[in-house]
Amino acid sequence: MKILVPVKRVVDYNVKVRVRGDGSGVELAGVKMAINPFDEIAVEEAVRLREASMATEVVAVSCGPTACQETLRTALAMGADRAILVETDAELQPLAVAKLLKAVADKEQPDLVICGKQAIDDDANQTGQILAALMGRGQATFASKLVLSGRTLEVTREVDGGLETLALELPAVVTADLRLNEPRYATLPNIMKAKKKPLEVLPAGALGVDVAPRLRHTRHAEPEARKAGIRVADVAELVSRLKNEAKVI
Numbered sequence: 001m002k003i004l005v006p007v008k009r010v011v012d013y014n015v016k017v018r019v020r021g022d023g024s025g026v027e028l029a030g031v032k033m034a035i036n037p038f039d040e041i042a043v044e045e046a047v048r049l050r051e052a053s054m055a056t057e058v059v060a061v062s063c064g065p066t067a068c069q070e071t072l073r074t075a076l077a078m079g080a081d082r083a084i085l086v087e088t089d090a091e092l093q094p095l096a097v098a099k100l101l102k103a104v105a106d107k108e109q110p111d112l113v114i115c116g117k118q119a120i121d122d123d124a125n126q127t128g129q130i131l132a133a134l135m136g137r138g139q140a141t142f143a144s145k146l147v148l149s150g151r152t153l154e155v156t157r158e159v160d161g162g163l164e165t166l167a168l169e170l171p172a173v174v175t176a177d178l179r180l181n182e183p184r185y186a187t188l189p190n191i192m193k194a195k196k197k198p199l200e201v202l203p204a205g206a207l208g209v210d211v212a213p214r215l216r217h218t219r220h221a222e223p224e225a226r227k228a229g230i231r232v233a234d235v236a237e238l239v240s241r242l243k244n245e246a247k248v249i
């Protein structure tokens, strides 16, 4: 069984994101980038399935500029067997990424695709869902547990009211939620080994996909600064302020 794991290069989650002075976007110059945290969880789950002899190959794929090779090397150091970079400097929105991933999936014929549930830069939460639709495969989003038996994948997913369990026939697309697992750290020997694993570069233009953006960003702005709190003298004042001044935002 082959598992395809799409991984995105995003601003590291520890970085405080700043809007560019001219409001044209988020400042990326000199900013630390990393693998999207949900994609790390997806890689971990795929590697665990291979370690449990339920999968034979884990292929990581990233769409974006040359620098995404670094993201792919992280996935390889975590245990992915090989990687594919769909290279482009164009701005990619979820629909475009899903189309590129569909083209890769047509070539690779994976039994299972495990995406992250969302990328922490755009928070779109769309790519896995669009990809499943384009591939005509079943999908289970926000997975917190996967149990594979034969060609049936039982997925526990987190929904507003609690947990829901779905059974999917492979091939299928799953998106990983936070509680699916705790990803391993890439050890130094594995980082060294990852440098020798195969990484194929496919120019996005060669896949015959229209990646033109469908959305236009008109302006970016920092959120309003939070106002300072006040100290009340006693409970009576607190109750009075809550009654007369507090608003539901």
Ligand code: AMP
Pocket: 005, 006, 007, 008, 009, 036, 038, 039, 061, 062, 063, 064, 092, 094, 097, 114, 115, 116, 117, 118, 119, 120, 122, 123, 124, 125, 126, 127, 128
């Ligand atoms: P999004 O729909 O942008 O929130 O992304 C959801 C998931 O789609 C991510 O967690 C990745 O697994 C995958 N994905 C999004 N963008 C890319 C990309 N440029 N390259 C590879 N995978 C991506």
